[in-house]
Amino acid sequence: MPVREILVLGGGIAGIASALALSKELCPIIPDVKIRVFERHEVPSTSGGAINLTPVAQRHLAHLGILDELDKMGPDGGTEVDAIEIYSIRTGRALGSVNFNDKSGHGYKGYKGRRVTRIALLLAMIATVEKATNVEIEFGKRVVGGEEKGNKVVIHFGDGSTAMGDLALGCDGVHSPTRTRIVDIGRRSEYTGISFLQTTIRTADLKSHIHFHTSALNISRYGSMLTSYCDRDLDELFVAAIIEYDEDLVKQNRLEYGQEWRAQYAIKMAFREEVRDRFSKSAFECIREIVQLPTDWFLYPVYQVPPGGKWYSDRVLLLGDAAHAMPPRDESAAYALDDAILFARTLARYPYRPPGVSFRIYESIRREPVNQAFKASTKRWDKNRDTGALKASLTEWTLPLYLRKTKDARKEAWEFDASEVPIPQISEEQLAFDWASGMDSSEFEREI
């Protein structure tokens, strides 16, 4: 029997991209396949302001039909980013840039960067689902647990309902209950010690000169400040202070629905002061102005799921941040999209096999690149921690060298195409042997 009913748990980037990729790959083989996405929010909503999409993320969104929907949104569909310029906050010196243009100025394999609000991206994804066959999204469905029963998986939701499928994909983000309650019980996310304090400002409200074209990372010994337009007409400026922030403060300064206004006010004032203390001595006039504005800053603590955990059980696979959340380097969303496309292509190759076959083959092509990406993102992440003046100067001096040294790796990452990666071909003998012998995943990887 082929897979007929797939449950996707979480309607974020990994979840909706997986549903679309599965619809694209499986419908031609199994026309009556049903893909159901379950999202905990009652209505489409996101947390966080704007997201940077790298060339590879844009190419994969185009592959799934999402980029067309984003483009149809006009100014709200985001702004094209040629480069993220990097500056020293202390001296105002330009230190280099992460360039999304190739030598010909056309972007990598035709795509540059894009900064877009998270809600616009989600709405474009939902619009794409509406056109897809065999996919539906159910809102207000919070996963609380589940179990595997024979050749089915049953998922439990907070409202007391259940859903049954042939397999389930845990796409429920860094704190994934699918991971902690079903696949790798008790494996929790860890706080990285660094948080984003974010806000959005109308460009018209700023009087001072803006020193960058579309996007800039302004670095200092007290953290970095990301400043980027996030709409095509450059009316909105997304600002994120990326700072070392104590875990106790994260717990203490949590804004919650129904909280007394006095408590909310005190938290908002504490955030304003935090940003002001760190960046008010900037060499850039516009940063000095931004930190004095009476704007509300919102806290996004950054958590990670370190490598080495389980990615799947018999009928449940983790994708995106649920499997491998890492400190963002402006490209974690791309990993969620890669996961979605690669897994859908693997399942479409083996739709008549138990899902465990596709899970293992998928892991065999995915685990190592993800481990490498985790290592690379963790290395740079620590540069956001508070540091001494000497070390900060050293970072500024060595940054151009770092950018030169890592240029080829960026090019390779941005030219990656999940729709072209070969899916390993497994012979009948190998499959029969593997299933009979209960070979573990590392042996299996060696075999293929």
Ligand SMILES: Cc1cc2nc3c(=O)[nH]c(=O)nc-3n(C[C@H](O)[C@H](O)[C@H](O)COP(=O)(O)OP(=O)(O)OC[C@H]3O[C@@H](n4cnc5c(N)ncnc54)[C@H](O)[C@@H]3O)c2cc1C
């Ligand atoms: C502060 C910050 C800034 C970042 N900036 C960038 C950037 O600029 N560029 C970039 O590429 N990446 C960035 N990232 C990383 C990027 O946001 C993630 O890698 C990406 O969102 C992962 O997608 P996902 O679908 O796996 O998880 P998510 O986007 O977290 O989606 C998970 C979904 O599951 C739902 N869910 C959660 N629990 C349940 C439940 N119990 N039941 C049902 N549904 C549930 C959630 O509501 C959500 O819709 C950033 C991350 C952080 C924290």
